[in-house]
Amino acid sequence: GNSVTQMEGPVTLSEEAFLTINCTYTATGYPSLFWYVQYPGEGLQLLLKATKADDKGSNKGFEATYRKETTSFHLEKGSVQVSDSAVYFCALVPAGGGADGLTFGKGTHLIIQP
Amino acid sequence: SAVISQKPSRDICQRGTSLTIQCQVDSQVTMMFWYRQQPGQSLTLIATANQGSEATYESGFVIDKFPISRPNLTFSTLTVSNMSPEDSSIYLCSATGGTGGLIGYTFGSGTRLTVV
Numbered sequence: 001g002n003s004v005t006q007m008e009g010p011v012t013l014s015e016e017a018f019l020t021i022n023c024t025y026t027a028t029g030y031p032s033l034f035w036y037v038q039y040p041g042e043g044l045q046l047l048l049k050a051t052k053a054d055d056k057g058s059n060k061g062f063e064a065t066y067r068k069e070t071t072s073f074h075l076e077k078g079s080v081q082v083s084d085s086a087v088y089f090c091a092l093v094p095a096g097g098g099a100d101g102l103t104f105g106k107g108t109h110l111i112i113q114p
Numbered sequence: 115s116a117v118i119s120q121k122p123s124r125d126i127c128q129r130g131t132s133l134t135i136q137c138q139v140d141s142q143v144t145m146m147f148w149y150r151q152q153p154g155q156s157l158t159l160i161a162t163a164n165q166g167s168e169a170t171y172e173s174g175f176v177i178d179k180f181p182i183s184r185p186n187l188t189f190s191t192l193t194v195s196n197m198s199p200e201d202s203s204i205y206l207c208s209a210t211g212g213t214g215g216l217i218g219y220t221f222g223s224g225t226r227l228t229v230v
Contacts, residue, residue, distance in 0.1 A: 043206060043223035089156065101147040101159040102219055
């Protein structure tokens with residue numbers, strides 16, 4: 001079946017540090033890939049997405065590139081801020097899966113210290 | 115872009131009772147989904163709410179415990195029945211495939227349920 005694996009957290013960084021959160025997936029074909037963010041006490045917000053190989057999703061300074069050869073969708077940001085502290089979820093929906101819900105990774109708790 | 119309103123936002127319920135959670139989208143959508151997020155955990159899909167037919171449940175979830183309605187293309191409800199403390203979670207609805215500018219899968223703000 002489909003699965004998403006994320007690096008374990010919490011990840012603690014200083015402000016302005018470079019961020020990478022690793023995400024790899026298992027799925028047949030070409031799933032669509034997503035990063036969601038959950039701020040404390042809030043619901044999920046879509047951060048970025050990519051629907052085909054070599055696509056780069058970007059938003060709010062975050063980027064992730066769909067790498068079919070390594071089945072990865074790592075999240076990166078060049079300079080993090082305290083306000084980026086949140087839980088980040090990598091997720092996929094199967095190829096052609098318009099009727100399917102998302103499969104989520106376990107989430108990575110990011111803590112940014114001033 | 116479309117907005118999903120979910121209510122109640124939180125509730126504290128007695129064991130053995132039931133709670134119905136409502137999810138309203140401000141435009142018509144094809145697919146609606148219900149997820150559970152247990153404390154400190156990721157999201158697990160409960161079921162897909164199909165308009166005009168019964169919901170499709172994932173392994174480990176049954177209709178008697180989590181009855182779902184989808185009377186039209188903008189609304190769905192999830193009922194958590196005969197609750198126990200193990201049902202304490204955040205329940206989220208999600209939608210995709212609509213005319214309201216949905217990008218990816220949009221989520222409601224969630225219902226934080228505590229069963230005592």
